[in-house]
Amino acid sequence: MQENAAKAIQDTYPDDFAWCYGCGRLNEDGHHFRTSWEGERTVTIYTPEQKHMGIPGFVYGGLIASLIDCHGTSSAALTLHRKNGHEIGDGAEPPRFVTATLNVEFLKPTPQDVPLKVLGTVEEIHPKRWKVHSEVFAGDTLCARGEVVAVVMPSTFITK
Amino acid sequence: MQENAAKAIQDTYPDDFAWCYGCGRLNEDGHHFRTSWEGERTVTIYTPEQKHMGIPGFVYGGLIASLIDCHGTSSAALTLHRKNGHEIGDGAEPPRFVTATLNVEFLKPTPQDVPLKVLGTVEEIHPKRWKVHSEVFAGDTLCARGEVVAVVMPSTFITK
Numbered sequence: 097m098q099e100n101a102a103k104a105i106q107d108t109y110p111d112d113f114a115w116c117y118g119c120g121r122l123n124e125d126g127h128h129f130r131t132s133w134e135g136e137r138t139v140t141i142y143t144p145e146q147k148h149m150g151i152p153g154f155v156y157g158g159l160i161a162s163l164i165d166c167h168g169t170s171s172a173a174l175t176l177h178r179k180n181g182h183e184i185g186d187g188a189e190p191p192r193f194v195t196a197t198l199n200v201e202f203l204k205p206t207p208q209d210v211p212l213k214v215l216g217t218v219e220e221i222h223p224k225r226w227k228v229h230s231e232v233f234a235g236d237t238l239c240a241r242g243e244v245v246a247v248v249m250p251s252t253f254i255t256k
Numbered sequence: 257m258q259e260n261a262a263k264a265i266q267d268t269y270p271d272d273f274a275w276c277y278g279c280g281r282l283n284e285d286g287h288h289f290r291t292s293w294e295g296e297r298t299v300t301i302y303t304p305e306q307k308h309m310g311i312p313g314f315v316y317g318g319l320i321a322s323l324i325d326c327h328g329t330s331s332a333a334l335t336l337h338r339k340n341g342h343e344i345g346d347g348a349e350p351p352r353f354v355t356a357t358l359n360v361e362f363l364k365p366t367p368q369d370v371p372l373k374v375l376g377t378v379e380e381i382h383p384k385r386w387k388v389h390s391e392v393f394a395g396d397t398l399c400a401r402g403e404v405v406a407v408v409m410p411s412t413f414i415t416k
Contacts, residue, residue, distance in 0.1 A: 117308050117316045125307040147285040148277050150354075156277040157325045157355050162318025194310075195317050198360040205354075 104130035118166035131170035138171035138216035168244025193246040264290030278326035291330035298331035298376035328404025
């Protein structure tokens, strides 16, 4: 379910890197998370499907973790792309990141049938290593906080 | 895909709590993670499906996070159940847990088409709060480490 109207960084990944179950546009079965800018923060909006329950009425934790993970790597990609002088859709290929660590703090049960909005703040800790602080909202309720350390994808992945 | 031969704690959850996309036996679309004992450690074995890729050939991070999350709460349930004098299938209803925090360290790319084995060590930090240290193996390769703080499910969930 694609819900962000704005151009998303995932729209511009090369085909070989567009298969992620979380955020790959070419993975027919996946979530198709899409991440873009909202002011100085990054944003991903996604409404989990009914089947993605933990207990009836609430979203299962793995979906929240996956959302924070893909939002994290994509937010790092958006930010490094901008640092390199590029914006989504200007024709330049964006950098790709992998996750080194993922931390999730579940603050409140996340209700189903509500669009979840993830807002990210990105911090450079090394030219190839970025930390993304995320908050997951259901309406006005902060349901989870996340932190992802994302690393520029090693060349060993790229030659696969 | 159910791959653990032994009795699993998830087999004994009451129907109302058996709908989790990660580990609920009644969720037809879900992963059906199943967690049991292997000696003094807890174990979950699962082979991700082809669609669960990050990039072709490797499992996406959200699946690993979900596996560690459900393995964590189920391992805490197994352990508290045993502390209370019960074993899987003795007719007693096991305790249920929710996740407070989930930390994942991605150590190596996780290959597809290989059964993943998660081994957990459970530590009591409070009668209602347990920490589960997990390792995710693909064959002999340690691909990820996880830590879950699991809390006995609050009564506000149970009355839903």
